[in-house]
Amino acid sequence: MRNYLKHFINGEWVESTGSKTIDVINPATEEVIGQISDGTKEDLDKAVAAARAAFPSFSQTTKEERIQLLNRIADEYEKRKDDIVETITQELGAPLTASEKSHYNMGLGHFRQAAKELESFEFTETRGNTVIRKEAIGVSGLITPWNFPTNQTATKLASAFAAGSTVVLKPSELTPFAAIILAEVFEAAGLPKGVFNLVNGSGEVVGNGISSHPDIDFVSFTGSGAVGQKISENAAKTIKKVALELGGKSPLIILDDFDMKKAAKIAIANVVFNSGQVCTAATRTLIPKSKQEEFIEAVKEALPNFPVGDPQDKKSFLGPLVSEKQYNRVQEYIEKGIEEGATLIAGGTGKPEGLDKGYFVKPTVFTDVDNKMTIAQEEIFGPVMSVITYDDIDEAIEIANDTVFGLAGYVVGEDDETVTKVASSIRAGRIVVNGARADFSAPFGGYKQSGIGREWGEYGIEEYLEVKSVVGMPS
Ligand code: NAP
Ligand code: MG
Numbered sequence: 430m431r432n433y434l435k436h437f438i439n440g441e442w443v444e445s446t447g448s449k450t451i452d453v454i455n456p457a458t459e460e461v462i463g464q465i466s467d468g469t470k471e472d473l474d475k476a477v478a479a480a481r482a483a484f485p486s487f488s489q490t491t492k493e494e495r496i497q498l499l500n501r502i503a504d505e506y507e508k509r510k511d512d513i514v515e516t517i518t519q520e521l522g523a524p525l526t527a528s529e530k531s532h533y534n535m536g537l538g539h540f541r542q543a544a545k546e547l548e549s550f551e552f553t554e555t556r557g558n559t560v561i562r563k564e565a566i567g568v569s570g571l572i573t574p575w576n577f578p579t580n581q582t583a584t585k586l587a588s589a590f591a592a593g594s595t596v597v598l599k600p601s602e603l604t605p606f607a608a609i610i611l612a613e614v615f616e617a618a619g620l621p622k623g624v625f626n627l628v629n630g631s632g633e634v635v636g637n638g639i640s641s642h643p644d645i646d647f648v649s650f651t652g653s654g655a656v657g658q659k660i661s662e663n664a665a666k667t668i669k670k671v672a673l674e675l676g677g678k679s680p681l682i683i684l685d686d687f688d689m690k691k692a693a694k695i696a697i698a699n700v701v702f703n704s705g706q707v708c709t710a711a712t713r714t715l716i717p718k719s720k721q722e723e724f725i726e727a728v729k730e731a732l733p734n735f736p737v738g739d740p741q742d743k744k745s746f747l748g749p750l751v752s753e754k755q756y757n758r759v760q761e762y763i764e765k766g767i768e769e770g771a772t773l774i775a776g777g778t779g780k781p782e783g784l785d786k787g788y789f790v791k792p793t794v795f796t797d798v799d800n801k802m803t804i805a806q807e808e809i810f811g812p813v814m815s816v817i818t819y820d821d822i823d824e825a826i827e828i829a830n831d832t833v834f835g836l837a838g839y840v841v842g843e844d845d846e847t848v849t850k851v852a853s854s855i856r857a858g859r860i861v862v863n864g865a866r867a868d869f870s871a872p873f874g875g876y877k878q879s880g881i882g883r884e885w886g887e888y889g890i891e892e893y894l895e896v897k898s899v900v901g902m903p904s
Contacts, residue, residue, distance in 0.1 A: 430462065430463050430464075431463030431606055432463055432464050433463065433464070433465050434450060434464060434466045435466070436472055436627055436629060437612040437616075437625070437626060437627040438472070438476045438626050438627075439475075439476075439479035439622050439623045439626065440479075440620075440621075440623060443475075445468055445469060445472055446469050446472055447466065447467060447468070447469040447471075447472070450464045450465065450467055451464065451465050451466075451467050451602050451629070451630070451631070452464055453465060453520060453602075453603070453606065454603075455520070456521070456748070456749040456750060456751050456752060456787060456788045457739060457741075457748055457749050457786075457787040457788075457789075458786060458787060459753075459788075463606065465602065465605045465629040465630075466629055466630065467602075467629075467630050467631060467634070468629050468630030468634065468635045469630070470634060470638050472630070473597065473628050473634075473635055473638040476597045476626035476627075476628045477570075477626075477642055477645060479623040479626050480596060480624070481568055481644055482623055483595045483623025484565070484567060484594075484595045487565075487593055487594075487595050487624050488594070489593070492547050492550065492552065495547060495591055496544045496548065498619075498620065499541075499543050499547070499587060499591060500541070501618040501619065502540050502587075502614060502618040502620070503537055503540040503541050505614045505617040505618045506537055506614050507537065509613070509614060510529075510533060512610055513528075513532070513579060513607065513610055514533050515528075516578075516606045516607055517532045517533070517578055517604075518740045518741065519606070520575075520603070520604040520605070520606050520607065521576070521578060521603075521748075522704070522748035522751060522787070522788070523703060523740060523748055524740040524743070524745040524748050525740060525741060526743055526745075527702070527703065527748075528740075531702075532577060532578065535579060536579030536580055536582070536583040538867075539580070539586075539587040539588075539869060540583060540586075540587045541869075542587070542885070543587035543590070543591040543890065546591065546870070546886055546887045546890060547890075550591075550887065550890065552564075558900065558901050558902070559898050559899065559901075559902065560898075560899045561896060561897070562896075562897045562899060563592075563891075563894040563896055564593075564894060564895050564896075564897055565592050565893060565894060565895075566592065566594050566646050566647045566670065566892075566895050567594065567595075567647065568594070568596070568597065568644060568645050568647075569585075569589050569645070569648070569649060569893060570597050570639035570640070570642065570645040570647070571589070571596055571597070571598045571599070571650075572599050572632070572636050572640075572648065572649070572650045572651070572652065572656075572660070573601060573650075573651055573652075574601050574651050574652040575601035575603040575751050575752075576703060576706040576707065576708070576751070576810075578600065578601070578606075578607035579611070581674075582598060582607070582611060584873070584885055584889060585598075585649050585884065586598070586611070587889070588884065588893050590624070591893075592890050592892075592893035594647070595624045595625070595626075596624070596625055597627075597628060597639060598625070598626070598627050599627075599628055599629070599630065599632075599635045599636055599639060600629070601652075602630065602631055603751055603752055608627055608629075609627070611627075612625065612627050632656060636656070636660075640663035640664050640671075641664070641666060641667070642667075643667050646669060646670065647669060647670045647671075647672070647892075648664055648669055648670075648671050648672070649671075649882075649884075649892065650673050650674070651675075651708075653675065653676060654676055654878060657673040660673070661673070671881065671882075672881055672882030672884070672892050673882065674873075674875065674879075674880045674882075675708070675834075675880045676708055676808040676878075676879065677834045677836030677837055677857075677879050678712055678805070678806065678808055678832045678834045679709055679710060679711045679713070679834070679838055679857065680711065680713045680714075680715055680828070680829035680838055680839065680855065681695070681696055681699060681711035681713070681838075681841070682825050682826075682829060682838070682839070682841075682842075682851050683696070683714065683715065683716045683717070683840075683841050683842070684717075684840065684841065684842025684843070684844065684851075685717040685719065686842055686843040686844055687841045687843060689720055689723045689724045689727045690730075690731070691841070692716075692724065692727070693724060693727035693728045693730070693731045694727075694731050695839075695841055695864045696711065696714045696728070697728060697731055697732060697735055697792070697814070700714075700812055700814040701747050701792045701812040702747075704737075704747045704748060704749065704751075704790070704811065704812055705747075705759075705809065705811040705813060706750065706751060706755070706810050706811070709836055709837040711839045712808075712813065712814060713798075713800070713805055713815050713817055713832075714814055714815065714816045715817050715819050715828055716816060716817075716819070717818070717820075718819065718820055721796070721818055724816070725774060725816070728775070728794055728814075728816075729774065729775065732792060732794070734746075735747065737784070737790075737791070747792065748789075749784075749787040749788040750789075750790055750810075750811060753788055755788065755811070756788040758809075758811070759809060759810070759813065760778050760790070762803070762804055762807070762809040762813060763776070763778050763793055764778060765803050766795050766798075766802065766815075769804065770797070770802075771797055771799075771802060771804060771815070772795060773794075773795055774794050774795070774796050775791075775792065775793060775794040776790075776791035776792050776812075777793060790811055790812060791812075792812040793813045794814045794816065795815050795816065797816075798815040798816055798817045799817070800817055800828045800832075802815070805817065808834070822847060822850065825851070826850075826851060826854045826855065829851075829854075829855050830854070830855060830856050833877055834875065834877055834879045835856045835857040835858065835876030835877035835878070835879045836857055836858060836876075836880070837857050837858065837859045837860070838855035838857040838861075839861045839862075839864075840852060840861075840862055840863075841862075841863050841864065842863075848862055848863075856877065857876055857879070858873065858876055858880075859871065859873060859874075869885060869886060870885070870886040870887070871886065872884070872885055872886060872887075872888035872889070874888075
């Protein structure tokens with residue numbers, strides 16, 4: 430049992446002022462694996478006061494000091510590799526291989542990248558007789574979801590520290606243990622006290638407390654659109670800057686000159702990775718009508734290469750969903766797809782054979798999907814692919830953009846001109862061509878209802894800075 434009933438405030442592990450606790454469940458076994466404190470408003474106030482007190486000195490540290498700090502953090506993080514991998518598998522249900530290759534590496538990548546970005550980052554600039562200074566924004570409140578417990582915390586924290594902002598973090602109550610390890614990493618790296626504060630608890634109390642706190646200057650949130658709206662409303666009362674990383678319903682456009690077997694593998698991997706609990710998942714697969722039969726055959730053939738099973742088993746490609754709530758939500762969407770007349774060619778409702786315990790779902794593929802259907806418009810957050818056909822490339826682009834979201838878009842094809850046209854026509858913050866790998870310097874964020882602001886790399890650091898003009902500065 431992991432009992433982490435203390436918050437990390439002002440460089441120390443402190444008792445909660447409340448007595449309520451929250452159970453953390455392993456979604457593969459449905460067993461309670463530990464507890465955290467259900468933080469209170471008083472806990473949050475203490476954390477904000479600590480961050481506020483640490484701000485004047487941390488914001489004045491030099492760029493070189495912060496580069497060294499970020500690299501020490503990355504070094505300490507590397508020492509905790511086995512712990513991080515095992516923890517994410519236990520609390521999220523991600524298979525060990527994904528915990529290591531994706532979750533662990535992404536966390537590390539953001540700390541190293543922020544250090545690298547700082548090397549060339551200019552905090553001052555002269556225009557005419559004005560000196561423009563970029564200064565740390567103040568105290569940042571960070572609210573993170575459960576689907577990438579190290580990636581989403583690390584991108585926010587690395588950017589904040591690089592900019593000189595002090596923080597209060599509230600991770601998801603479903604996956605809080607990765608953030609506890611991060612706090613230990615920061616302690617070991619010698620982060621000055623008060624720069625990082627961790628308060629566990631619910632969105633209702635700690636989350637709402639952050640978005641409405643008069644002493645927090647900036648809120649960076651990743652999660653659902655509904656909560657993003659609530660945060661914006663609360664933040665408006667004290668004119669806080671808000672960055673939102675919300676959901677998506679991203680299209681993958683498969684061009685007719687691309688090998689359908691390769692396309693099927695790329696499409697499936699993208700939809701089932703992390704059990705489909707990915708905001709950038711390409712859940713709408715757009716294929717040329719003439720290639721429909723060939724593509725469906727290729728999908729059926731490739732699907733068994735993505736087995737669902739025990740996350741402790743290195744052969745599993747997908748583990749369970751994170752919670753019973755997410756399991757039920759995905760079941761409802763699969764039922765809705767059937768009800769709306771889409772054709773089920775793989776998966777469906779219920780648990781996969783032999784996996785009665787745990788929140789496992791079947792990788793599911795619908796064809797004959799109309800883009801107006803619920804399963805093509807709403808974020809399911811499970812391994813569910815909707816295959817939609819198109820007649821020509823203009824129609825493909827029109828379908829791709831017929832969504833309230835704009836987080837990501839994908840295209841696979843051989844003809845560079847068409848690929849370029851697609852990449853420039855999709856209204857989304859990140860377009861991935863021919864299954865390219867992630868790049869930590871590439872800005873990450875959404876158009877439309879997918880969010881406000883950018884994370885990762887240099888653009889991520891900018892979010893945690895204010896811009897000051899000093900006009901007539903003597904030189
Ligand atoms: P969520 O409610 O948006 O949770 C994300 C984070 O916000 C958690 O830390 C949560 O705290 C916190 N939160 C909840 N209510 C809040 C409030 N009023 N003020 C401030 N913070 C608050 O997401 P969910 O319910 O876990 O998932 C629901 C759906 O959201 C998913 O099915 C998916 O579609 C979407 N989602 C998207 C992403 C993404 O990466 N874009 C990530 C996760 C979920 P708790 O600890 O209390 O949960
Ligand atoms: Mg919640």
